[in-house]
Amino acid sequence: EVQLVESGGDLVQPGGSLRLSCAVSGFTFSSLWMHWVRQAPGKGLEWVADIKQDRSEIHYVDSVKGRFTVSRDNAKNSLYLQMNSLRVEDTAVYYCVSGPGWDFDNWGQGTLVTVS
Amino acid sequence: DIVMTQSPDSLAVSLGERATIKCRSSQNILYRSNYKNYLSWHQQRPGQPPRLLIKWASARESGVPDRFSGSGSGTDFTLTISSVQAEDVAVYYCQQYYSGPITFGQGTRLEIK
Numbered sequence: 001e002v003q004l005v006e007s008g009g010d011l012v013q014p015g016g017s018l019r020l021s022c023a024v025s026g027f028t029f030s031s032l033w034m035h036w037v038r039q040a041p042g043k044g045l046e047w048v049a050d051i052k053q054d055r056s057e058i059h060y061v062d063s064v065k066g067r068f069t070v071s072r073d074n075a076k077n078s079l080y081l082q083m084n085s086l087r088v089e090d091t092a093v094y095y096c097v098s099g100p101g102w103d104f105d106n107w108g109q110g111t112l113v114t115v116s
Numbered sequence: 117d118i119v120m121t122q123s124p125d126s127l128a129v130s131l132g133e134r135a136t137i138k139c140r141s142s143q144n145i146l147y148r149s150n151y152k153n154y155l156s157w158h159q160q161r162p163g164q165p166p167r168l169l170i171k172w173a174s175a176r177e178s179g180v181p182d183r184f185s186g187s188g189s190g191t192d193f194t195l196t197i198s199s200v201q202a203e204d205v206a207v208y209y210c211q212q213y214y215s216g217p218i219t220f221g222q223g224t225r226l227e228i229k
Contacts, residue, residue, distance in 0.1 A: 105177075108165065
């Protein structure tokens with residue numbers, strides 16, 4: 001069974017930076033297309049970014065383009081999200097999600113990012 | 117962007133009764149080359165992360181009770197819970213992955229009457 005464990009969430013001031021990590025186990029990480037999805041307090045789900053197995057495709061939602069960078073290390077079974085120029089509206093729980101493609105299979109527990 | 121619209125926003129159902137949640141996409145999400153609808157349903161119980169219930173509009177995930185079923189094609193989809201149980205209290209989201217950006221419906225909150 002795939003397990004996804006996020007870390008790195010914290011309280012940060014507007015304009016600051018943060019790096020989220022997601023450790024994956026229980027499956028061959030290099031075969032997974034990985035995503036970040038966020039959920040603002042009391043709100044719905046918003047897809048943020050994704051990265052293909054071999055890093056040949058990377059996509060972002062418009063609101064984070066130029067500020068966030070998604071990356072992965074297949075040797076370390078890990079996914080990352082570098083978040084720069086953070087805004088109050090980036091406050092959310094950030095979920096790491098995996099799947100064979102854009103179809104999701106497994107969700108992590110999430111990590112809370114608070115920009116204030 | 118493809119907009120996903122769910123209805124209703126919330127519903128209250130008695131235990132053992134049927135619950136029906138609708139999801140409409142602003143564009144067709146049926147890929148005709150493989151005849152697959154690029155739509156999933158996710159459940160988020162209070163205080164929990166989301167969980168995949170159904171993908172490809174009607175393929176139930178392993179371990180998901182068979183009272184959950186998905187149907188529909190093209191732009192109109194339905195999640196049906198045939199006999200609601202207490203543990204089904206949650207917010208349900210549809211999601212399209214036909215084209216980027218991946219988008220979700222606004223969610224439907226299911227409560228017990």
